[in-house]
Amino acid sequence: MATLAKRKVQNSPGQVYVDSSCIDCETCRILASDIFGEDQTGSFVKKQPETESEKFQALQALVACPTASIGTEDRIDLGEAKASFPRQIQDEVYHCGFHSKDSFGAFSYLILREEGNVLVDSPRYIPSLSEKIKNLGGIKYHFLTHRDDIADHEKFHTDFGTQRIIHEGDLSALPNAEIVIKGREPFSLEKDLLIIPGPGHTRGHSTLLYKHKFLFSGDHLAFDPKKERLIAFRGACWYSWEEQTKSMQDLENYNFEWLLPGHGHPAHTDRKRMSEMLRSCVLWMQKR
Ligand code: SF4
Incomplete structure (x- = not known):
């Protein structure tokens, strides 16, 4: 599970973040390319999701991530993203x-x-x-x-x-x-x-x-x-x-x-x- 203590400094400030356990598999950048970017350390949140569609895509990336490296500051219901x-x-x-x-x-x-x-x-x-x-x-x-x-x-x-x-x-x-x-x-x-x-x-x-x-x-x-x-x-x-x-x-x-x-x-x-x-x-x- 992603932890705030390991939040990467590259993340844009806000609700969604990637932590240092990312293995750079690219999944999040494919599922939500407007939200997740990459550098030599792997993925990070380059822009916080704003629209409902962006927020949903970010949560789909969160549940798809193989290493649970994507987290949210607040507890968010992932049921709909999982069911998608x-x-x-x-x-x-x-x-x-x-x-x-x-x-x-x-x-x-x-x-x-x-x-x-x-x-x-x-x-x-x-x-x-x-x-x-x-x-x-x-x-x-x-x-x-x-x-x-x-x-x-x-x-x-x-x-x-x-x-x-x-x-x-x-x-x-x-x-x-x-x-x-x-x-x-x-x-x-x-x-x-x-x-x-x-x-x-x-x-x-x-x-x-x-x-x-x-x-x-x-x-x-x-x-x-x-x-x-x-x-x-x-x-x-x-x-x-x-x-x-x-x-x-x-x-x-x-x-x-x-x-x-x-x-x-x-x-x-x-x-x-x-x-x-x-x-x-x-x-x-x-x-x-
Ligand atoms: S899906 Fe997870 S492991 Fe893969 S690049 Fe994104 S944050 Fe890293």
Whole structure:
């Protein structure tokens, strides 16, 4: 829980603050970009929320923060902010909120489908979130993009009997997975759910393409909103940059409009522009 004693000096004076336990995961700056800024120490409140919308966004960031590093001077009811997750992104795709410290604050997502819902990577387990997901139809599949973002998979498995999916290259992190993806060939889980192995960031990293519209990219591919380009994290490539570059080339065989990464901003544009950005990303990676 955030404490006033650890309040960062960079915070703008007022109700909301960030304390020194921030791990700089970027979540608050994505959810409430007008309120939270960054410097070399991580996040801080650059402007106190004023409008009702800003106040609500700040509270959503507070409940999503993986390290409980955001606090308020007065005791404020967080019920509405908690209840706002999972929050809709588009169509039947939702952001789970409640980021986990165990996955360095990575985003996780929920796809609502009549044939069974899919959880992508893992939020922090919160009983109220689990209850909400239960009311939305539970979880059939729990797709884990890679070993670093599995967080509370066991608790969701206990609640929902999920079928956990991971690639064999990262199986040592989740040896009791119910479905193991093998090799480099894409795997059609069900209609509209295509798992695309993409080693590089880790040996067993995979992405999930839903309806040829949403790509859940884990730590394989991200978006830089300042430069409006797709990027990969050279400094956080734990297995092989060469392999990751080849995997990125493989992705050029697919079309999508939404990029939903584990870390960083989501990106939405038309398929042509997304393809162009992906091509530029591959060319950039080949030169690194
Ligand atoms: S969400 Fe929390 S840990 Fe992440 S950058 Fe913001 S204050 Fe720091």
